[in-house]
Amino acid sequence: MIAPDVVLGRDVKIYEPELVNLYGCTIGDGTRVGAFVEIQKGAAIGARCKISSHTFICTGVTIEDEVFVGHGVMFINDLYPGAVNAAGELQGENDWQAAATRIGCRASLGSNATILGGITVGRGAMVGAGAVVTHDVPDYAIVAGVPARQAGDMRKRAGGERPRESS
Numbered sequence: 001m002i003a004p005d006v007v008l009g010r011d012v013k014i015y016e017p018e019l020v021n022l023y024g025c026t027i028g029d030g031t032r033v034g035a036f037v038e039i040q041k042g043a044a045i046g047a048r049c050k051i052s053s054h055t056f057i058c059t060g061v062t063i064e065d066e067v068f069v070g071h072g073v074m075f076i077n078d079l080y081p082g083a084v085n086a087a088g089e090l091q092g093e094n095d096w097q098a099a100a101t102r103i104g105c106r107a108s109l110g111s112n113a114t115i116l117g118g119i120t121v122g123r124g125a126m127v128g129a130g131a132v133v134t135h136d137v138p139d140y141a142i143v144a145g146v147p148a149r150q151a152g153d154m155r156k157r158a159g160g161e162r163p164r165e166s167s
Contacts, residue, residue, distance in 0.1 A: 009047060025057075028065065042098070052111070060098035060117065067103050070111035070129065075101055077117045104139065124154050 002014065002022045009029035014020055016035035024041025027033065031045055034053035039045065043057045046065035051057070053071050060077040063069070077098040085095045099117030103109065107121050110129035121127060121137040128144030128151070137143050142152035 005041075034071075046105070058098070061101045061103070063103045064105040064107075064123075066106045068108040069103075070109055070113065072112045073109050074112075074114045075117075076114065077101065079117050107137075126154055 005024050006022045007026040011030045013032045019035040021038040025039040025043040027045045028047035031049040033051045036054045039057045040059045042059040043061045045063045049067045051069045055073045058075050058077045061075045101119050103121045104123035106124045108126045112130045113127045114132045122139035124140045125137045126142045131148040132146045134147040140154040141150050144151050
């Protein structure tokens with residue numbers, strides 16, 4: 001379902017519109033969205049991104065331009081999740097605060113990575129498949145593992161190519 005309040009840029013491609021759940025979000029020009037993706041209200045996706053299938057992007061997440069999001073990537077926006085408030089009633093929107101998360105331009109998030117709330121993944125960084133990101137990731141860092149730890153630098157990867165700087 002694509003709710004009427006979704007703002008889609010030019011040439012956005014949603015491969016299976018009947019198999020997504022998009023509401024209250026913004027998706028930039030030329031971005032591609034796979035099947036079984038949920039993007040919640042207040043989330044913002046930049047231009048020319050690829051959001052692979054089975055990904056969950058919650059309120060509070062900003063993904064900048066040209067970011068790759070692998071299959072099954074999960075974002076978390078509640079630092080202290082719970083079902084009920086102090087009075088024992090089911091929590092509502094006023095019982096918790098979404099933690100803002102930012103993914104920098106040209107970053108790459110491997111399949112099944114989990115990004116905790118309040119995290120910044122830097123420009124051109126790469127998060128390995130299955131990593132659990134619990135701390136900010138510097139620009140161009142390669143991180144992997146549980147919890148994710150720095151394992152390299154994208155500017156020094158094989159072949160010596162440097163990520164393209166976009167203006």
